Amino acid sequence: MKISCRINGKSTVFNTYADKPLLLLLVEDSDITCLNPGCGTGNCGNCIVLLDNHPVLSCMIPAFRIRDKQITTFEGYEKTRFYNDIARGYEEAGATPCSFCYTSKTLLIESVIHENSAPEVDDILDMLSINKCSCIDENDLVKVVEIAVKYRRRRRVRRS
Amino acid sequence: MYEGVKAAAVHNPSSLAELVLLRNRLPGALLWAGGTAIMSKTRLYPASDGIDIIYLGNVQELKRISRSERYLEIGSQVSIEQILRVGQHILHPVFAGACRESGPYVIRSQATIGGSLSLEDYSLNIPTALSVLESQVEIRNPENKKPSTQWIPVHRMFSRNRERSRLQPAIITRVRIQLEEGDFEFFNTVGEPYLNPDEAVILSVFAKYNLPAISEYRFALSFPLYGIFRSREIETAVSINDLPFEQRDISRIIRSLREDLQESSFPISPLQRERACRVFEYALHRMNSQSIK
Ligand SMILES: Cc1cc2nc3c(=O)[nH]c(=O)nc-3n(C[C@H](O)[C@H](O)[C@H](O)COP(=O)(O)OP(=O)(O)OC[C@H]3O[C@@H](n4cnc5c(N)ncnc54)[C@H](O)[C@@H]3O)c2cc1C
Numbered sequence: 500m501k502i503s504c505r506i507n508g509k510s511t512v513f514n515t516y517a518d519k520p521l522l523l524l525l526v527e528d529s530d531i532t533c534l535n536p537g538c539g540t541g542n543c544g545n546c547i548v549l550l551d552n553h554p555v556l557s558c559m560i561p562a563f564r565i566r567d568k569q570i571t572t573f574e575g576y577e578k579t580r581f582y583n584d585i586a587r588g589y590e591e592a593g594a595t596p597c598s599f600c601y602t603s604k605t606l607l608i609e610s611v612i613h614e615n616s617a618p619e620v621d622d623i624l625d626m627l628s629i630n631k632c633s634c635i636d637e638n639d640l641v642k643v644v645e646i647a648v649k650y651r652r653r654r655r656v657r658r659s
Numbered sequence: 660m661y662e663g664v665k666a667a668a669v670h671n672p673s674s675l676a677e678l679v680l681l682r683n684r685l686p687g688a689l690l691w692a693g694g695t696a697i698m699s700k701t702r703l704y705p706a707s708d709g710i711d712i713i714y715l716g717n718v719q720e721l722k723r724i725s726r727s728e729r730y731l732e733i734g735s736q737v738s739i740e741q742i743l744r745v746g747q748h749i750l751h752p753v754f755a756g757a758c759r760e761s762g763p764y765v766i767r768s769q770a771t772i773g774g775s776l777s778l779e780d781y782s783l784n785i786p787t788a789l790s791v792l793e794s795q796v797e798i799r800n801p802e803n804k805k806p807s808t809q810w811i812p813v814h815r816m817f818s819r820n821r822e823r824s825r826l827q828p829a830i831i832t833r834v835r836i837q838l839e840e841g842d843f844e845f846f847n848t849v850g851e852p853y854l855n856p857d858e859a860v861i862l863s864v865f866a867k868y869n870l871p872a873i874s875e876y877r878f879a880l881s882f883p884l885y886g887i888f889r890s891r892e893i894e895t896a897v898s899i900n901d902l903p904f905e906q907r908d909i910s911r912i913i914r915s916l917r918e919d920l921q922e923s924s925f926p927i928s929p930l931q932r933e934r935a936c937r938v939f940e941y942a943l944h945r946m947n948s949q950s951i952k
């Protein structure tokens with residue numbers, strides 16, 4: 500089955516099986532290197548990508564669901580100016596995720612602040628709870644998000 | 660690595676009529692809703708037998724939510740997260756609680772109500788809450804020459820997990836929930852129903868009272884691998900009491916529940932039995948404290 504989509508802004512065509520998980524497509528059939536095949540069953544939460552700007556577990560998305568969609572992996576996201584807000588959040592809170600979950604946690608944080616300009620603690624923890632890696636304390640994670648929200652707000656004010 | 664793997668064909672019906680025709684033609688095809696349960700089983704890919712997939716996500720009729728004076732009707736392709744956005748003032752607290760606890764946001768926004776009612780080997784949050792609300796599910800059976808529609812109480816589908824496979828290859832199209840308000844509603848899970856189904860317990864309660872009398876008390880206890888347990892006797896044993904309950908009434912009810920669970924045909928573990936009794940007792944105390952506020 501031929502499937503065309505955009506990965507990090509670049510048009511891509513896969514000739515693949517309809518039910519092949521997006522995670523495997525990215526790892527085996529594209530030049531994306533920030534993802535590792537993890538549990539593959541929705542349990543570890545370490546395979547987050549953005550599908551049309553919404554966070555999904557790439558191991559839960561079959562190839563046929565990505566037709567004509569926009570996929571953003573961490574590699575694409577880190578080139579945007581939005582990434583700086585979160586990077587500053589990590590720096591100022593003095594808490595950075597480990598190398599296993601960094602990319603997924605960062606995309607999840609982006610989703611919290613993208614979908615809600617004033618997220619409550621419950622919203623933050625709900626969004627991040629899909630990622631099971633406990634390298635960062637919950638309170639620190641909330642702090643990171645709050646700092647990132649502050650920078651994002653400034654960015655929005657400057658733009659308007 | 661995947662040589663010899665036969666490709667799955669994906670069918671994309673856009674209307675219910677088209678879906679029913681397709682299902683009639685392909686009764687063995689895999690219905691694909693949100694795909695969270697399907698994809699979490701690693702055995703699916705690569706599908707060695709080139710199964711047909713019928714994707715339900717483009718069937719417009721299945722994505723609707725409507726409300727009348729008496730009912731809320733939810734199409735089977737509505738995601739659990741979309742249901743939560745309907746608003747707390749419309750949703751029964753027991754149903755909203757079940758939706759909220761159906762996994763993290765990322766799962767809830769992909770998983771559908773139809774999918775959660777079609778899991779063959781699990782009875783999880785949503786069926787447990789809908790069972791106590793006496794909700795019904797609309798089933799389209801495409802097997803007959805003239806496809807038939809049937810409304811089935813959720814509880815009947817889940818009284819034993821095994822019985823659900825008899826509904827294959829039917830399609831769940833809608834869920835109908837009565838809007839009758841309860842005076843006390845409760846939803847709680849003990850353990851992790853999806854990850855550790857053999858240890859977890861889910862409890863839903865719906866009750867009406869006019870102090871001090873209880874006019875109605877319904878409960879559903881789910882043991883995810885085996886099905887949903889309900890008992891008219893226990894419901895009566897609760898509702899014959901006045902509120903607030905006395906401790907000796909609570910102890911008597913819990914003793915009966917423990918005996919009933921022991922005698923039931925659910926092969927639950929002692930841990931699950933204990934968890935079921937404790938969460939049931941907790942709900943009785945919660946109802947008590949609410950009634951004296
Ligand atoms: C990581 C993770 C955590 C979870 N945590 C929880 C939790 O805490 N609590 C909880 O209750 N649940 C939990 N779940 C389970 C989740 O609720 C189910 O996976 C989900 O409800 C299934 O819905 P779906 O739309 O994704 O179904 P799918 O995966 O698409 O389908 C599931 C089954 O239903 C069939 N089917 C789907 N739609 C229909 C239809 N309309 N008619 C007939 N058959 C149909 C499919 O053929 C398939 O057999 C979790 C799941 C995951 C992956």
Ligand code: FES
Pocket residue numbers: 522536537538539540541542543544545546556557558559
């Ligand atoms: S690889 Fe573990 S959740 Fe996707």
